Amino acid sequence: MRKVPLPTPEPGLIVSYSYVxxxxxxxxxxxxxxxxxxxxxxxxxxxxxxxTGVLYLPITHTRPGLDDSGxxxxxxxxxxxxxxxxxxxxxxxxxNLDTWPEDIAxxxxxxxxxxxxxxxxxxxxxxxxxxxxxxxxxKFHLTPRNA
Numbered sequence: 001m002r003k004v005p006l007p008t009p010e011p012g013l014i015v016s017y018s019y020v021x022x023x024x025x026x027x028x029x030x031x032x033x034x035x036x037x038x039x040x041x042x043x044x045x046x047x048x049x050x051x052t053g054v055l056y057l058p059i060t061h062t063r064p065g066l067d068d069s070g071x072x073x074x075x076x077x078x079x080x081x082x083x084x085x086x087x088x089x090x091x092x093x094x095x096n097l098d099t100w101p102e103d104i105a106x107x108x109x110x111x112x113x114x115x116x117x118x119x120x121x122x123x124x125x126x127x128x129x130x131x132x133x134x135x136x137x138x139k140f141h142l143t144p145r146n147a
Contacts, residue, residue, distance in 0.1 A: 007115045009042040009054050009100045012124045014081050014116040018103040019058045022094045022141040023067065034105040035059060036083060036116055038090055038124075040131055045099060052100040055142075057131065058091050059083070069093040069134060071127050073119075082117035092130040098145040 007013060018032040037056040045051035064070035070089035073081075078088060107113045119127070134140040 004113050006101050006104070009039050009052055010118075011039055011041055012118045012121070013039045014059065014083065014119060015039065015056075015114055016105040016107050016116070017056050017096070017098075018105055019056060019096055020143050020145065021058070022143050032096070032103065034108075036088075037096075038119060038127065040095065040127065042100065054098055054100045056096045056098065057127065058094070058096075059088055060091065061086050061088055063087075064089055064091060064093075067093075069130065069139075071123075071130050073123065077120050077123040080117070080120045081123075082115075090127050092127060093134050093139060094141040094143070095131075096143045096145050102146040 007015070014036050016034050017037040019035050019037050020032040036059040038059060039054055040057050041055040043053050045053045059073070060070075068091050070091045070093070073083070073088045073090060075085065078085060104114050107116065131140070
């Protein structure tokens with residue numbers, strides 16, 4: 001097994017992360033499900049500048065329901081980012097705030113590898129705009145984790 005070092009947390013990077021969902025007004029489970037998540041922001045932790053805070057948006061194969069909004073990833077964006085070929089959405093109406101690299105997981109069937117790849121810039125920009133709109137309209141649900 002070839003061990004790959006942890007990647008640097010950068011906006012646009014998709015990693016495997018133990019995401020905890022927000023459903024309606026409640027958080028579902030204390031421990032999340034390992035899934036692809038987009039790093040939308042990475043910043044120095046205000047309490048410990050050596051640590052890095054990360055804001056994750058979940059990527060799911062399930063079309064967003066009434067309580068969520070998402071951006072569908074086109075096939076070329078999924079391929080470029082290293083995701084599978086099935087339809088997928090990035091939810092822009094909820095996210096997890098955590099400390100890097102807490103709750104990062106290996107990719108399925110790829111021990112020692114933590115990142116899928118980067119979302120193409122045009123797709124990342126679309127996510128940023130949709131996320132920014134939800135955040136500005138106070139329609140974004142944040143679940144703080146270890147941060």
